[in-house]
Amino acid sequence: QVQLVESGGGLVQPGGSLRLSCAASGETLDLYTIGWFRQAPGKEREGLSCTANLGENVYYAESLEGRFAISRDYAKNTVYLQMNDLKSEDTAIYYCAAGASTLYCPIVESGYNTWGQGTQVTVSS
Numbered sequence: 001q002v003q004l005v006e007s008g009g010g011l012v013q014p015g016g017s018l019r020l021s022c023a024a025s026g027e028t029l030d031l032y033t034i035g036w037f038r039q040a041p042g043k044e045r046e047g048l049s050c051t052a053n054l055g056e057n058v059y060y061a062e063s064l065e066g067r068f069a070i071s072r073d074y075a076k077n078t079v080y081l082q083m084n085d086l087k088s089e090d091t092a093i094y095y096c097a098a099g100a101s102t103l104y105c106p107i108v109e110s111g112y113n114t115w116g117q118g119t120q121v122t123v124s125s
Contacts, residue, residue, distance in 0.1 A: 002026050002029070003024070004022055004115065004116035006117065007020070007023070009119030009120045009121045011122045012121070012123055013124070014086060014088060014124075019083070020036070020080065020083065020096075022079040023076075023078045029053075032098040033052050033053055033101060033102045033106075034079045035047060035050040035105065036068075036081045037094070038121075047061060047108055047109070048064060049068055050106065051079060051105060052102045057103060058070055067083065067086075068084070069084075090121060090123050094118060097112035100113075
């Protein structure tokens with residue numbers, strides 16, 4: 001069973017950038033589709049981005065307006081989420097998740113069965 005650990009969150013000013021990491025252990029990350037999600041207090045978990053392990057497909061939520069980018073480092077068994085031009089509305093706990101092998105990845109919660117514990121991102125001036 002793969003295990004996931006998120007890191008890289010913290011406090012950043014509006015307009016700043018962060019790179020989140022999702023490190024896998026137990027199994028290699030390239031066996032799984034990986035998704036990034038976030039959850040703010042009192043809100044539903046929101047799908048942000050995903051990367052499929054088959055066909056190298058990536059997908060982004062339109063609400064991100066091109067500010068985020070997902071990538072895999074196979075040698076480090078890690079998936080990254082680069083976040084640029086951060087806004088106060090981006091404040092949330094960010095989670096990565098692993099799902100079954102796919103050609104085109106989903107960014108819905110039902111597509112994933114293994115989750116990390118999350119990393120806090122706070123955007124404030």
